[in-house]
Amino acid sequence: MDLKAWKSYLEELAHPEFVDTSSLKQKKELDPQLWERDKLNPDITNRLYAIAKEFFQSLKLDPNIRMKDVILTGSLASYNWSDLSDIDVHIILNFEELSNNLPLMKDYFKQKTANWNRLHRIYIKGYEVELYIQDSNEPHQALGIYSIMKDRFTKRPSMYSGEIDHDRIKQKASDLMDQIDDVYDLYAEKQYRQADKLANYLMDKLKKYRKAGLDTKGVYSVENLVFKVLRRNDYLKKLSSLKTKSYDNAMSINGAYQT
Numbered sequence: 001m002d003l004k005a006w007k008s009y010l011e012e013l014a015h016p017e018f019v020d021t022s023s024l025k026q027k028k029e030l031d032p033q034l035w036e037r038d039k040l041n042p043d044i045t046n047r048l049y050a051i052a053k054e055f056f057q058s059l060k061l062d063p064n065i066r067m068k069d070v071i072l073t074g075s076l077a078s079y080n081w082s083d084l085s086d087i088d089v090h091i092i093l094n095f096e097e098l099s100n101n102l103p104l105m106k107d108y109f110k111q112k113t114a115n116w117n118r119l120h121r122i123y124i125k126g127y128e129v130e131l132y133i134q135d136s137n138e139p140h141q142a143l144g145i146y147s148i149m150k151d152r153f154t155k156r157p158s159m160y161s162g163e164i165d166h167d168r169i170k171q172k173a174s175d176l177m178d179q180i181d182d183v184y185d186l187y188a189e190k191q192y193r194q195a196d197k198l199a200n201y202l203m204d205k206l207k208k209y210r211k212a213g214l215d216t217k218g219v220y221s222v223e224n225l226v227f228k229v230l231r232r233n234d235y236l237k238k239l240s241s242l243k244t245k246s247y248d249n250a251m252s253i254n255g256a257y258q259t
Helices: 003-013 042-058 102-119 166-188 192-220 222-232 235-251
Strands: 069-073 086-093 127-135 145-147 152-155
Touching: 042 069, 042 086, 042 127, 102 127, 166 192, 166 222, 166 235, 192 222, 192 235, 222 235
Parallel strands: 086 127
Antiparallel strands: 069 086, 069 145, 145 152
């Protein structure tokens, strides 16, 4: 497909009419593959704890440092799950016990979890496991939180009684998809520095956009649901990939790759 045809395809894909928000619909129960009443399947609980513990040990922190908790959070700990959900496992640590340099610790753990998530493809009941490290001192917005170490909900999920504005979500998601496609256009035209600059701008914009929604209206804010749409249709992954490839090509000499 030539560049002109590809641009036309992207423009059609990002049209609000074709933006899929069906995965945002609430379910009437927790996923029965994982849950029995309000308890996580014991085999799943044990496996997730084993994964978290082995990853934690690989960090080789001070032996006196302990995990405060290991939690299951995100859509699969709520009624907002779908076939596109991930099993979000958060390892809870007190960053203040580790270092006085919080930005350094956050960056270190971000890189460690990003590497682990990139290298591993562990699936449980069809859902991919993703690990995160969370500071116990930072607030965590979630519809449900299940403590794997305590084997109980520390925040029980509840049904959302408000209306989801699907039209507004589709329009905003479409606008952002168009902007991400602009990064691809720059990359395809070998304008690598411009593509890298725009990708960085959009990643920062999306982070602030989602945070603003969570801070004001919570997990069912339009901003957070738009972010979920972009994550579930792989546009966030596309943006991250374009950012890396654009930077690498911009810094290469006689060896730029195009894949």
